[in-house]
Amino acid sequence: MPAAPQTLIPPSYQAASAGVLAALVGFASSFAIVIQGLSAAGASQPEATSGLMVLSITMGISAIVASFWFKIPASFAWSTPGAALLATSGQLDGGFSAAVGAFLVCGFLITAAGLVRPFGRAVAAIPSPLANAMLAGVLFGLCLAPVKAVSQLPFEALLVIGVWAVAFKFLRLFAVPLAMISTFAVGLSSGPPLQFQTGGLITEPILVLPTFSLEAIVSIGLPLFIVTMASQNIPGIAVLRAYGYQPRTGSLFTISGIFSLLSAPFGGHAVNLAAITAAMCANEDAHPDPAQRYWAAITGGIVYILFGLFAGVVMTLVAATPAILIEAVAGLALLGALAFSISEATKDAATRDSAIITFAVTASGISFLGVSGAFWGLLAGGAFLALTTKKA
Template sequence: MLSLPALAAGLLSGFVGFASSFAVVLQGLRAMGAGPDEAASGLMALSIAMGLCGIGLSLWRRMPISVAWSTPGAALLAASAMPEGGFPVAVGAFLVSGVLLVLAGLWRPFGRAVAAIPSPLANAMLAGVLLGLCLAPVRALAEAPVAGLAIILTWAIVGRINRLLAVPAALLVAVGVILATIQLPPGILAAAGPVPAWVMPRFTLAAAIGIGVPLFIVTMASQNIPGMAVLNANGFRPEAGPLFAVTGLFSLAGAPLGGHAVNLAAITAALCASPEAEPDAARRWWAAVVAGAVYIGFGLLAGAAVAFMAAAPPVLIQAVAGLALLGAFGHAIQGAVAVPAQREAAVITFLVTASGLAILGVSGAFWGLMAGGAMLLLHRPGLFTRA
């Protein structure tokens, strides 16, 4: 039976998971060349995919397995240049990432190889990706001082009381400011319904390497692996491979509709997996099922969300997105410099990634990882000495 604590935890998890990061997702899709209809379709596809995937996995395993979209992956897209060929080429890269997620779950040698990527380098790459977006609140203060200050103060004050509600509260203030200062287009509510838009993917080597591979790496390192850690910390120990493979399959299903990737939830997973969600661990899976239903509901309103964002001043939406990513940026920086012997390589990875360097159409995230890896190899003991 569904208990009141599990219902409350699931509702809160779904609301926080969507409201705290959907602006980041829209920024990422737009950066890849998605038009309003394609962005709405992508948001809808991701919301419904993570809702159905979370419900299915929770019912299958009878565990609170929460699924989310890849927020770090969306930040990667937002920080990358639009690929030559536009959104269809980006969708091709999304499919490459989905295939890699499935392989990581089903083929153990590949999964182990991914896990062997030095954590400082993966974190440094993520930090470099997030830096530009995390500067957006500062830019908002310069371009719209009153509105920017109101959003930041709300985030700071509410965060002092309840960290999980800080970004949703800042979003509500941003919405209020936008409603008070702009004229919304007529018929915005009529756009609320489902808006599937099929995108025929195109595959290029540059996009596969520069977008697909980094998207896969940040999704695994920043979402799937921490998501498993949250489950394990709360006493749930499902086999990781099948879970990764299933999220990869749902990512593949959502990609032609514009969705970039879904994965195991990390932060919001704790809301459903902890004892506060339900004292009886055997019934805690109900909370993840409720959260999945909330995601599906939000997905059906994707059209209105995109229409509203299109009419809003971009700097305010970017400010909310930047605030949503500050925690992830802090954790990434901490992880990047945690190992003294690998710190220099991590700093190089961070700088190359944050620079926005693009060579042969391949984004800086890939070159940052390559530069850091080369530095690690260069300093490997015995490289220039005879055996």
């Protein structure tokens, strides 16, 4: 890695404001998905709070370290598609400790993808249509949550969806955060007074001793690794290149893997390069000079750390809100990702049938031999693709 220069140029207000906005959008638009995913994997409320805290802090630190060292706007995030995968995989026999073991395996594989070039190239060689189809299958069930919410809480759910729809038209970046604010408002207006933790507002991490099982590795560890690489890390590199940067792919993947390993024992599932918020820090709105835009990612990292320290406040609000409404907001937040994944999975006629098979098997939610549908979907689609493309 290159040595950092001795003189530093102070960040402009423009870069700082871009970083703050990126962190606000990144956190508010997807933390509900993370909470839902960790809870579905068997985490208790304190463990889910710890996971949310450590993910936010580690992705903030990784953004600061990578951006300062390489002088590029390297934004990091938690794996939103990975959290969606957890939400649909269900609990394992070993509970959350088995899931944490799978998180560690995922972190190790991400690190290996950065350090071992042939392995990284092999991951990149997974057909994009199949990876996107698997992700679409994972997201599909979650995106049905707004409809289910309307059937259970018609007035409240329609209010939240209405806020999201109006904001989507006029303030698209703030559509999900405003929907979440309206959801919290519904919970506070209809529930008992908030009860904050007696130990203080600063969240404390909870160490979860991992256990390792083949079921957890195949059901969660491998699919989590694949969706994180295919849907976050590789697109994150592409975003930086689109804005004229030449990122060190292996080094950034390694940083992602190391911080994933550090967060896993405290309940964090995966840390990776950001894509959408990366664009917010890398475009001309962050700074006229591309060489100074890394300050936006650094500022965003600082804000993420602050969010992590007060993750308990977020969880208190979540606990006071009907769970179906939290799921509905998560579903609204994932609609765009679902549409993009389906579009990417089916745009090539040569792989369309294989992609549909992957999507159908994954979306079915089946679990065979203790292994979730995401793995079987990728396997089924890959087998059909190999069959149909093999020369007679």
